[in-house]
Amino acid sequence: MSVSLDQSIRLDGQFYQTLKKEKRYNWETSQCIENTVKSLVEEHTSANRPGMLLGKVQSGKTRTFLGVMGLAYDNGYDLVIILTKGTNALARQTYVRVHQEFASHIEDDYMRVFDIMGLPDNLRKWERRQKLAFIVKKETKNMDRLKQTLFEKYPALSSKRILFIDDEADFASVAYQKNTEANIQEMRVISGKIDELRKVLTSTSYLQVTATPYSLYLQPEERRIHENKVFQPVRPAFTELVPVHDQYVGGEMYFEKSKDDDHLASYLFHEVDDRELEVMKKLDRRRLKLNELLYQKNITNIRQAFVNFIVGSSIRRWQQRKNGDRMKKYSFMIHTERGKMAHAWQEELLNRMDAQLKESAQNDDPIFRELIEDSYKDLIGSVSKVDGPKPSFQEIFYEVRKAVLEEHVVSSVVNSEKDVNELLDHTGQLQLRAPMNVFIGGQILDRGITIGNLIGFFYGRNPKSFQQDTVLQHSRMYGARPLEDVAVTRFYTTRSIYDVMERIHEFDTELRESFERGGHEQGVVFIQKDPMEEIIPCSPNKILLSNIRMLKPHKRMLPIGFQTGYKTHIQKTINQVTKQLEKWRVSAVKHKGEAFLIPVEAASEILAQIYQTIEMEHGYEWNLEDYQSMLHYLSNEHESKEKGYVWIVMRHGRQIKRLDQNGRFESSPDTPGNGQGELAVARNVATHVPALILLHQQGKKEQGWRGAPFWWPILVAPKETKTAVYASKTV
Structure with missing residues (x-):
């Protein structure tokens, strides 16, 4: 998260000033670069606790970290080691890009750039006294060559101030891999080699650059969910967001x-x-x-x-x-x-x-x-x-x-x-x-x-x-x-x-917004349902993104892309749901306008009955267990008198078409939050516990349905929801 920058670092050096002039950084990019270097200078970073430069996919991360390089050179760093993914093409692309960005400095003999595998065997002292950049692929031969260079061939380099920049880093997958026999997480070979290097180097900093929303660092220091179950995550030393440009x-x-x-x-x-x-x-x-x-x-x-x-x-x-x-x-x-x-x-x-x-x-x-x-x-x-x-x-x-x-x-x-x-x-x-x-x-x-x-x-x-x-x-x-x-x-x-x-986009957006509003201090919770049917914390690097749901304040969740069952098959169940809802409306523990409060177990059972009446189309999914789990979690997360309950907002006589005007499945059967519609009512009552909107649709054939009335459920998260990632399955 960007903060106002004081003058604890030098901003008038030739590298940074030349880059600012030639590359025309806007204010946001300059602030990102300056804050990153300030944090690198002041914070203790390591391969296990790196600084983080978080950008979006192909949003200008390389341009920004090259600016960080330049400003780092002006502030006492002598060698920058750029770690790239393990392909010759990407190493070459990075090498060319660094050469282009620092062309004037290289021409004026202030700097040298080398692919580690092409480093000369007779690098002279005159060259070694210049600012250096090594491009190193994250693969064994490159890492071994780097170690040989720093400790055998040119040992004087190991005493210089060194900045590691891990490009296209993924904290969850680069640092760890699953050991299926012992069922533990162990360091991968490359990450281990990096860590070995850093243990014997005298003055280093470590910056990871990524667009991957792994977000271990968004976890709170300690997160307790229900019965004393605690997840203690690892987070980077600091994080800066790469600004997104206009195009x-x-x-x-x-x-x-x-x-x-x-x-x-x-x-x-x-x-x-x-x-x-x-x-x-x-x-x-x-x-x-x-x-x-x-x-x-x-x-x-x-x-x-x-x-x-x-x-x-x-x-x-x-x-x-x-x-x-x-x-x-x-x-x-x-x-x-x-x-x-x-x-x-x-x-x-x-x-x-x-x-x-x-x-x-x-x-x-x-x-x-x-x-x-x-x-x-x-x-x-x-x-x-x-x-x-x-x-x-x-x-x-x-x-x-x-x-x-x-x-x-x-x-x-x-x-x-x-x-x-x-x-x-x-x-x-x-x-x-x-x-x-x-x-x-x-x-x-x-x-x-x-x-x-x-x-x-x-x-x-x-x-x-x-x-x-x-x-x-x-x-x-x-x-x-x-x-x-x-x-x-x-x-x-x-x-x-x-x-x-x-x-994934929703996930990524929420994590970024969490930083922008300071949410990294409160954390984003990663949760799953365990075999005992309880919601427990889970590790983000185990998440399969095909099985996640973001839970955040007033988010709405509903089945989309379905057809009803045939009238003869579902009419009895629909009538049962209608009778149960009317019974609960009369005997509800609390009313607030037209909304009424019922136990979460009753709401969960109603969802199960509705689930039996609809048929999902190919490529669409409504996972009943996930919705029931989220309903229970949202109902029990907040300590209030309403804990364990769900608000019901019920409407009859709806005539929503199955497909919208563009031939897509209808995704907004609830009316907009204009102060009168059911979505506005639901969001008004869903403060501490969730609301469940239940819309009784006529389901006419001319509207694309099968001529059978049905209930369409929409789950609305409470206003006080702490941002969480619900994972139905993990690896």
Whole structure:
């Protein structure tokens, strides 16, 4: 958390002043850099208790930590060791970036930058007296070479003041791994080697740089939940937030603004059927006819994604030419599988599709015009939301036809270090060879490699295996993006994956906001249900993000994406719920306006009965046990006279349609908090314990239901809720 900076560090040194002038840091970035160095100078940091520079995915973290380097040099640090993820491509990219950032200092012989594996054997004293930067991959050979350099080859370096910067660090997964036999956490090899180094170095500081919301440091010093069960976490020495720049596009765009039908973000997400991901795994001639790729229904989304990428790139290049700007090259990423055979098949699929598009364009086949027209209709809707020239269909049809015939599209598989190295440009980024570049790959593309001008992302990794750091590293569509590019961007994934990513965004946002409001002092609680059906603390690095729910003041939680059971099957249960509610309304222990208070056990039983009356659609989930657990937790967390109870807000005669005007499942059956609606009533009474809104829907067939009345429950967390992460499952 940023604090006002006094003059305990030097701000007028040549490194920092030159960087400020050349890189034009704004006030927020300068404050972040200065506060970080001030804390490094004043705080004791170590590999187990590091300083933390917390940013968002592709939000300018590198630029900020390079500023920290410069200011650290001005304040007595002589050597900066940058630890990168274990790929040659990322090490090279970091090396090039450091050279670019400090070009004038290197040219004036104030500084030297080395990849540790390329460090000269005859480094002279004149060179060693300059400020030094070592780029070190987090792998055994690099770490051993670093140790040899500091203690055998050039032992004088070990007495210098050293700053370790651990780039793309994940506190939960880098430092620890699970020992399944002993069921304990043990230090990983690399983290152990770092710690060994630091024990014998005389003057060091340690800074981790990450976007991963692992948040061990957000835990309170000691958290007691119910029967004397205590979780004592480990936290960094300090944390600074990297400011988000104006052009940053992240989770807010994909998961918040996307809910506004009038915003261009509402066009971004395209839902992919799980069965289509099966087609992407391997060639199955029973499912796919390779000579009819432009027609087949079971590859609708990958075909649409491919055509939309070509059309979107064509729209942007047309706009740039119209404005007299240089035309840019664009990229599209496919990340559904880890296996090389799957990547080879996906490349073949796209190459065949490209060839068939070219053939249909040459022959003036109606399918070519039909595909381009469908894509244009999809994209022009969001393009129209942004200021700038808007091409007609005919103009774009001509652009696309030219792009296809002149082979503007190139597909590349990237699934090994060799592939990456062959595709990198001189700056260490993936080279955009043609106007339209498709990259097909897996894990290798997650490791910080920069992919420029990404406007299409087809994603299909299994959300059931997502842990804390995984998904954000996969979110390559985040970063600095002009709105004109966002307008032609499309994100293709399954509903279940999208929902997981939305939870991660909510998680990440809440943790960041917790810092901004000083919440790191109170902590964010991580909880789970144990085998004895009690809520207990749990360790954040065990959390699977596919199974989390954020609990925070007045949050609403409800089932979405369902159909009712048939009337003959559910009518008796619905009538029972109605009778029970009326009975409790009359005999409630307390009334507050129209709301009434009932025991949490009774509310939990009502939820169980309602659960029997609805059927969740594919890709959607309503976990009854989780809702009951959260209900009990929220009802018992606060010490008040209402402890163990739940407020009920009940309404009858509702006629909500199953789908909204855009064909999406309705997600807001409760009326807005305008002072009169049930949501406002619920939030008014839910101070110490939760409220459960129960809406009796008529469920008419003309509204998309099955002609059966039903109850729709919405759980509202109390105002006094302490921010918590509820994990239904852990690893």
